[in-house]
Amino acid sequence: MTSRTSIHLTINGHDHELEVEPRVTLLDALRDHLGLTGTKKGCDQGQCGACTVHVDGQRVLACLTLAAQAQGRSITTIEGLAEQDGTLHAVQAAFLEQDAFQCGYCTPGQIMSAVACIREGHAGSDDEIREYMAGNLCRCGAYPHIVAAVRQAAMEAAS
Amino acid sequence: MTVHELRTRPADSKRGDASDGGALAGQVGGRLSRVDGPAKITGAAKYAVEQQLDGLSHAVLVESTIAAGRVRSIDTAAAQAAPGVLKVLTPDNALRLNTATDWLGTPPPDVPYCPLARDITFSGQHVAAVVAESFEQAVAAAALVKVSYDEAPVIADLSDAKAGDGIPVDAMTKEWGDAEAAFAAAPVRICAAYNTPREYQAPMEPHGLIAQWQGDQLTVWEPSQWLDGMARTYAEWFGVPFENVRLVSPYIGGGFGSKAFAYGYGAVAAMAAKMLGRPVKLAVTRPQTFTAYGGRAATRQTVALGANAEGQIQSIVHRGVNETSVDGMWVEPLGSVTSIMYATPNFSSRQNVVRVNSVVPGALRAPGENPSAFGIECAIDELAYEVGIDPLEIRLRNYAEQDPEAKKPWSTRQLREAFAAGAEAFGWSKRSPEPRSMRDGNQLIGWGVAAGTYPVRRAYGEAVVRILADGSVEVESSSIDMGQGTYTILAQTAAETLGVPADNVVVKLGDSRYARAGVTGGSRLAGVMTGAVHKAATAALDQLVGLAISDPRSPFHALQPNTLVVTEGRISSPRGDGPDVPIAELLGSVGRDRIEAKGDTMPANSTPEERYKNYTTIAMALPHTEGDYSRHSWCAHFIEVRVDEDFGTVRVSRVVSALDSGRLYNPKLAESQWKGGIIMGIGQALLEEGIVDRRHGRIVNNNLADYLIATNADIPDIEVISVGIPDPHSSALGGKGVGELGIVGVAPAIANAVFHATGMRVRDLPITLEKLI
The missing domain is CATH 3.30.365.10 (Aldehyde oxidase/xanthine dehydrogenase, molybdopterin binding domain)
Structure with a gap:
């Protein structure tokens, strides 16, 4: 298969034109074709959550999404979460303060999930956070600190 | 790539734990947030295989589908003809490599090494690889490689009847007293069997690498718990001097013991890069991480x-x-x-x-x-x-x-x-x-x-500490941070030793061009590297104070060495009756743009061979x-x-x-x-x-x-x-x-x-x- 297709993607508020094979995933489009490597490839089969991005505000696994499927939709990745002036998103700041990561590889996916988890209204208790963050694996074992960070950011968002 | 422009936030300036009497965040024992954190939470941290290189090609492995036997033939025709394919590697066209020294320092046998197997000893063994212009093309073509086998009986696991009792490992025998007799005579006796299964490291970042040759110089971007050990392996495989191999591993997405060695897929990628004359990326798939290297034995x-x-x-x-x-x-x-x-x-x-x-x-x-x-x-x-x-x-x-x-x-x-x-x-x-x-x-x-x-x-280590013209400090080491906090604790160590704020220290790790380092494993890195950085920073401080006293242009000229202190990046006399100047000002006044010191904890009379052995094998580790x-x-x-x-x-x-x-x-x-x-x-x-x-x-x-x-x-x-x-x-x-x-x-x-x-x-x-x- 060598045919290429032209895809228009809106990522973090910027427009991108790509000439890629139709089988290219959103994850590989971001990482290999656009140099946006903040979104991580942990399993490439929808099992670990490291590639979580937002498509039209919903959490989506970029490894199970073809780039072409995201055409015309608004994509947010970890690179687009902080303010233009570099001010961290409340979830990012909470992750740093609570030491909610070690190796950092699952972290962008955790943070993207956490932002959505709070927005979805599923950060009401520690148990609820654990459940709604369970799709993002962390082998370093930062889970209790991730819960603390999500709780902190959720409380800041509510206040 | 490994530079963190980090500034300590006031919220982090809490006191440390009781064991340190309440160290400030920026000192050893303080609760400084990890200095590589901002790069990791914003997506700016580029891991090894995320480097973007011109002309990058992609390799995908083909693995054995049997666990014992021999490859009878490999039909590569369909894969060769697939769009974008640059090379199909099999044992028949693989470069002849040398067997490398193992991690214990055992000299290798003089036999060739081929990372693609003809004799199959486990399911998932690499038998071929496809290199193509794009990742998708390589994946598709790899599926077209047809391998036929002569199968042999399999010993599946420890409970297989064919497995037998195994081989005694005499070095593991430990005995004192008469244990059998004392057990037989004991009033209370219990005896039971305890079993653990195969377990896997499963770091969130799968293994992989990008290999690039420039002449006989090899650069490998690969997540690594041991840059110098892996560089030695690549050098020996390809018969080039150790100095010709550069390993780069700025961040490591988890290792847990699995990223200390160069494995067969690394040889495949580096071989393909050499044969094609262009950089090759090989990303081990998640399923392949269960067989491309070993987990914990059952x-x-x-x-x-x-x-x-x-x-x-x-x-x-x-x-x-x-x-x-x-x-x-x-x-x-x-x-x-x-x-x-x-x-x-x-x-x-x-x-x-x-x-x-x-x-x-x-x-x-x-x-x-x-x-x-x-x-x-x-x-x-x-x-x-x-x-x-x-x-x-x-x-x-x-x-x-x-x-x-x-x-x-x-x-x-x-x-x-x-x-x-x-x-x-x-x-x-x-x-x-x-x-x-x-x-x-x-x-x-x-x-x-x-x-x-x-x-x-315990092991010996080394580090370079540099005081720059602006008074900031650089620490360099080819050791690594896979989440333990090396960047952070070495900044704290240098800051405390030199008397500068931790946010004025930049720690550079993960490049084998820096001062050498042994394996990061067995929980040894922090002890080894804080010792080495402490030593290097002490030497740099001695140079700084020496300069302040000996240089006629210095405001401290002719004072006694032990009358000067450095705190918060300023040099002064502790009595408070003399000048009090920032480090940058002192360096400027004496016309120096930097002070550099290398510190190592090796015995003073160590030979270059011993140093090489210390950093590229574990043969010189100190028994506990x-x-x-x-x-x-x-x-x-x-x-x-x-x-x-x-x-x-x-x-x-x-x-x-x-x-x-x-x-x-x-x-x-x-x-x-x-x-x-x-x-x-x-x-x-x-x-x-x-x-x-x-x-x-x-x-x-x-x-x-x-x-x-x-x-x-x-x-x-x-x-x-x-x-x-x-x-x-x-x-x-x-x-x-x-x-x-x-x-x-x-x-x-x-x-x-x-x-x-x-x-x-x-x-x-x-x-x-x-x-x-």
């Missing part, structure tokens, strides 16, 4: 304890077996905790390895100590019930006041303190001793305790019982489980662990590592198991949906308590190991808690529901 142990009626151990007889591959050797030292945790006048431990059709197993968090503790820490719990005393009390009755094996005093052993602090915080005194005596509705509640330990592995002391870190885990009486599901509901890692260089980060170890231990106890298809010798759950690791929803709050004191015999700044320790003892604490909850003793990990109903 183990079997029997532990026999003979004791008197008061529960004092008279004899320990221990026999262990671990699996290894058909053509490789891995010994998982199963008697390592058994021989030191409790005092006993009679002891015997022996071990065999059994060859099965598997990839050669490897290191996974606390290799040896982890399964060893599962045996002895379950066994002593069984003994406690047998003699009718509390499981915590029996551990104190058998407390080893010195190393029972080495017969040397402990450097420090805060295990009694760990038991006391953990029990107090957990509320152990409220435990009802009888199994099945605590419940909450349908849930049976169990409380279990177990201890853990890990030796202090060298000299007058036996050095270990220690811990005690107190764990509550809830077992559903009808369904047998086990949930860990509470964990309190007290740990002795000596002095903590950064308690905030050390606590995270401890908890990470405990969480991996929870997964090991309840979830993790590589399942072998007995017909084909294949791991069937080779992915993250079927090989279960703990998720957020599996983990309760975890309380960790530091009971360590500075240990001057273990490291220059008084720390002992952190990263490996936390997992040791978790699985037995959970197994013991499950017994307390249910009255059922599960001796085979993981403790899954079918074993309880």
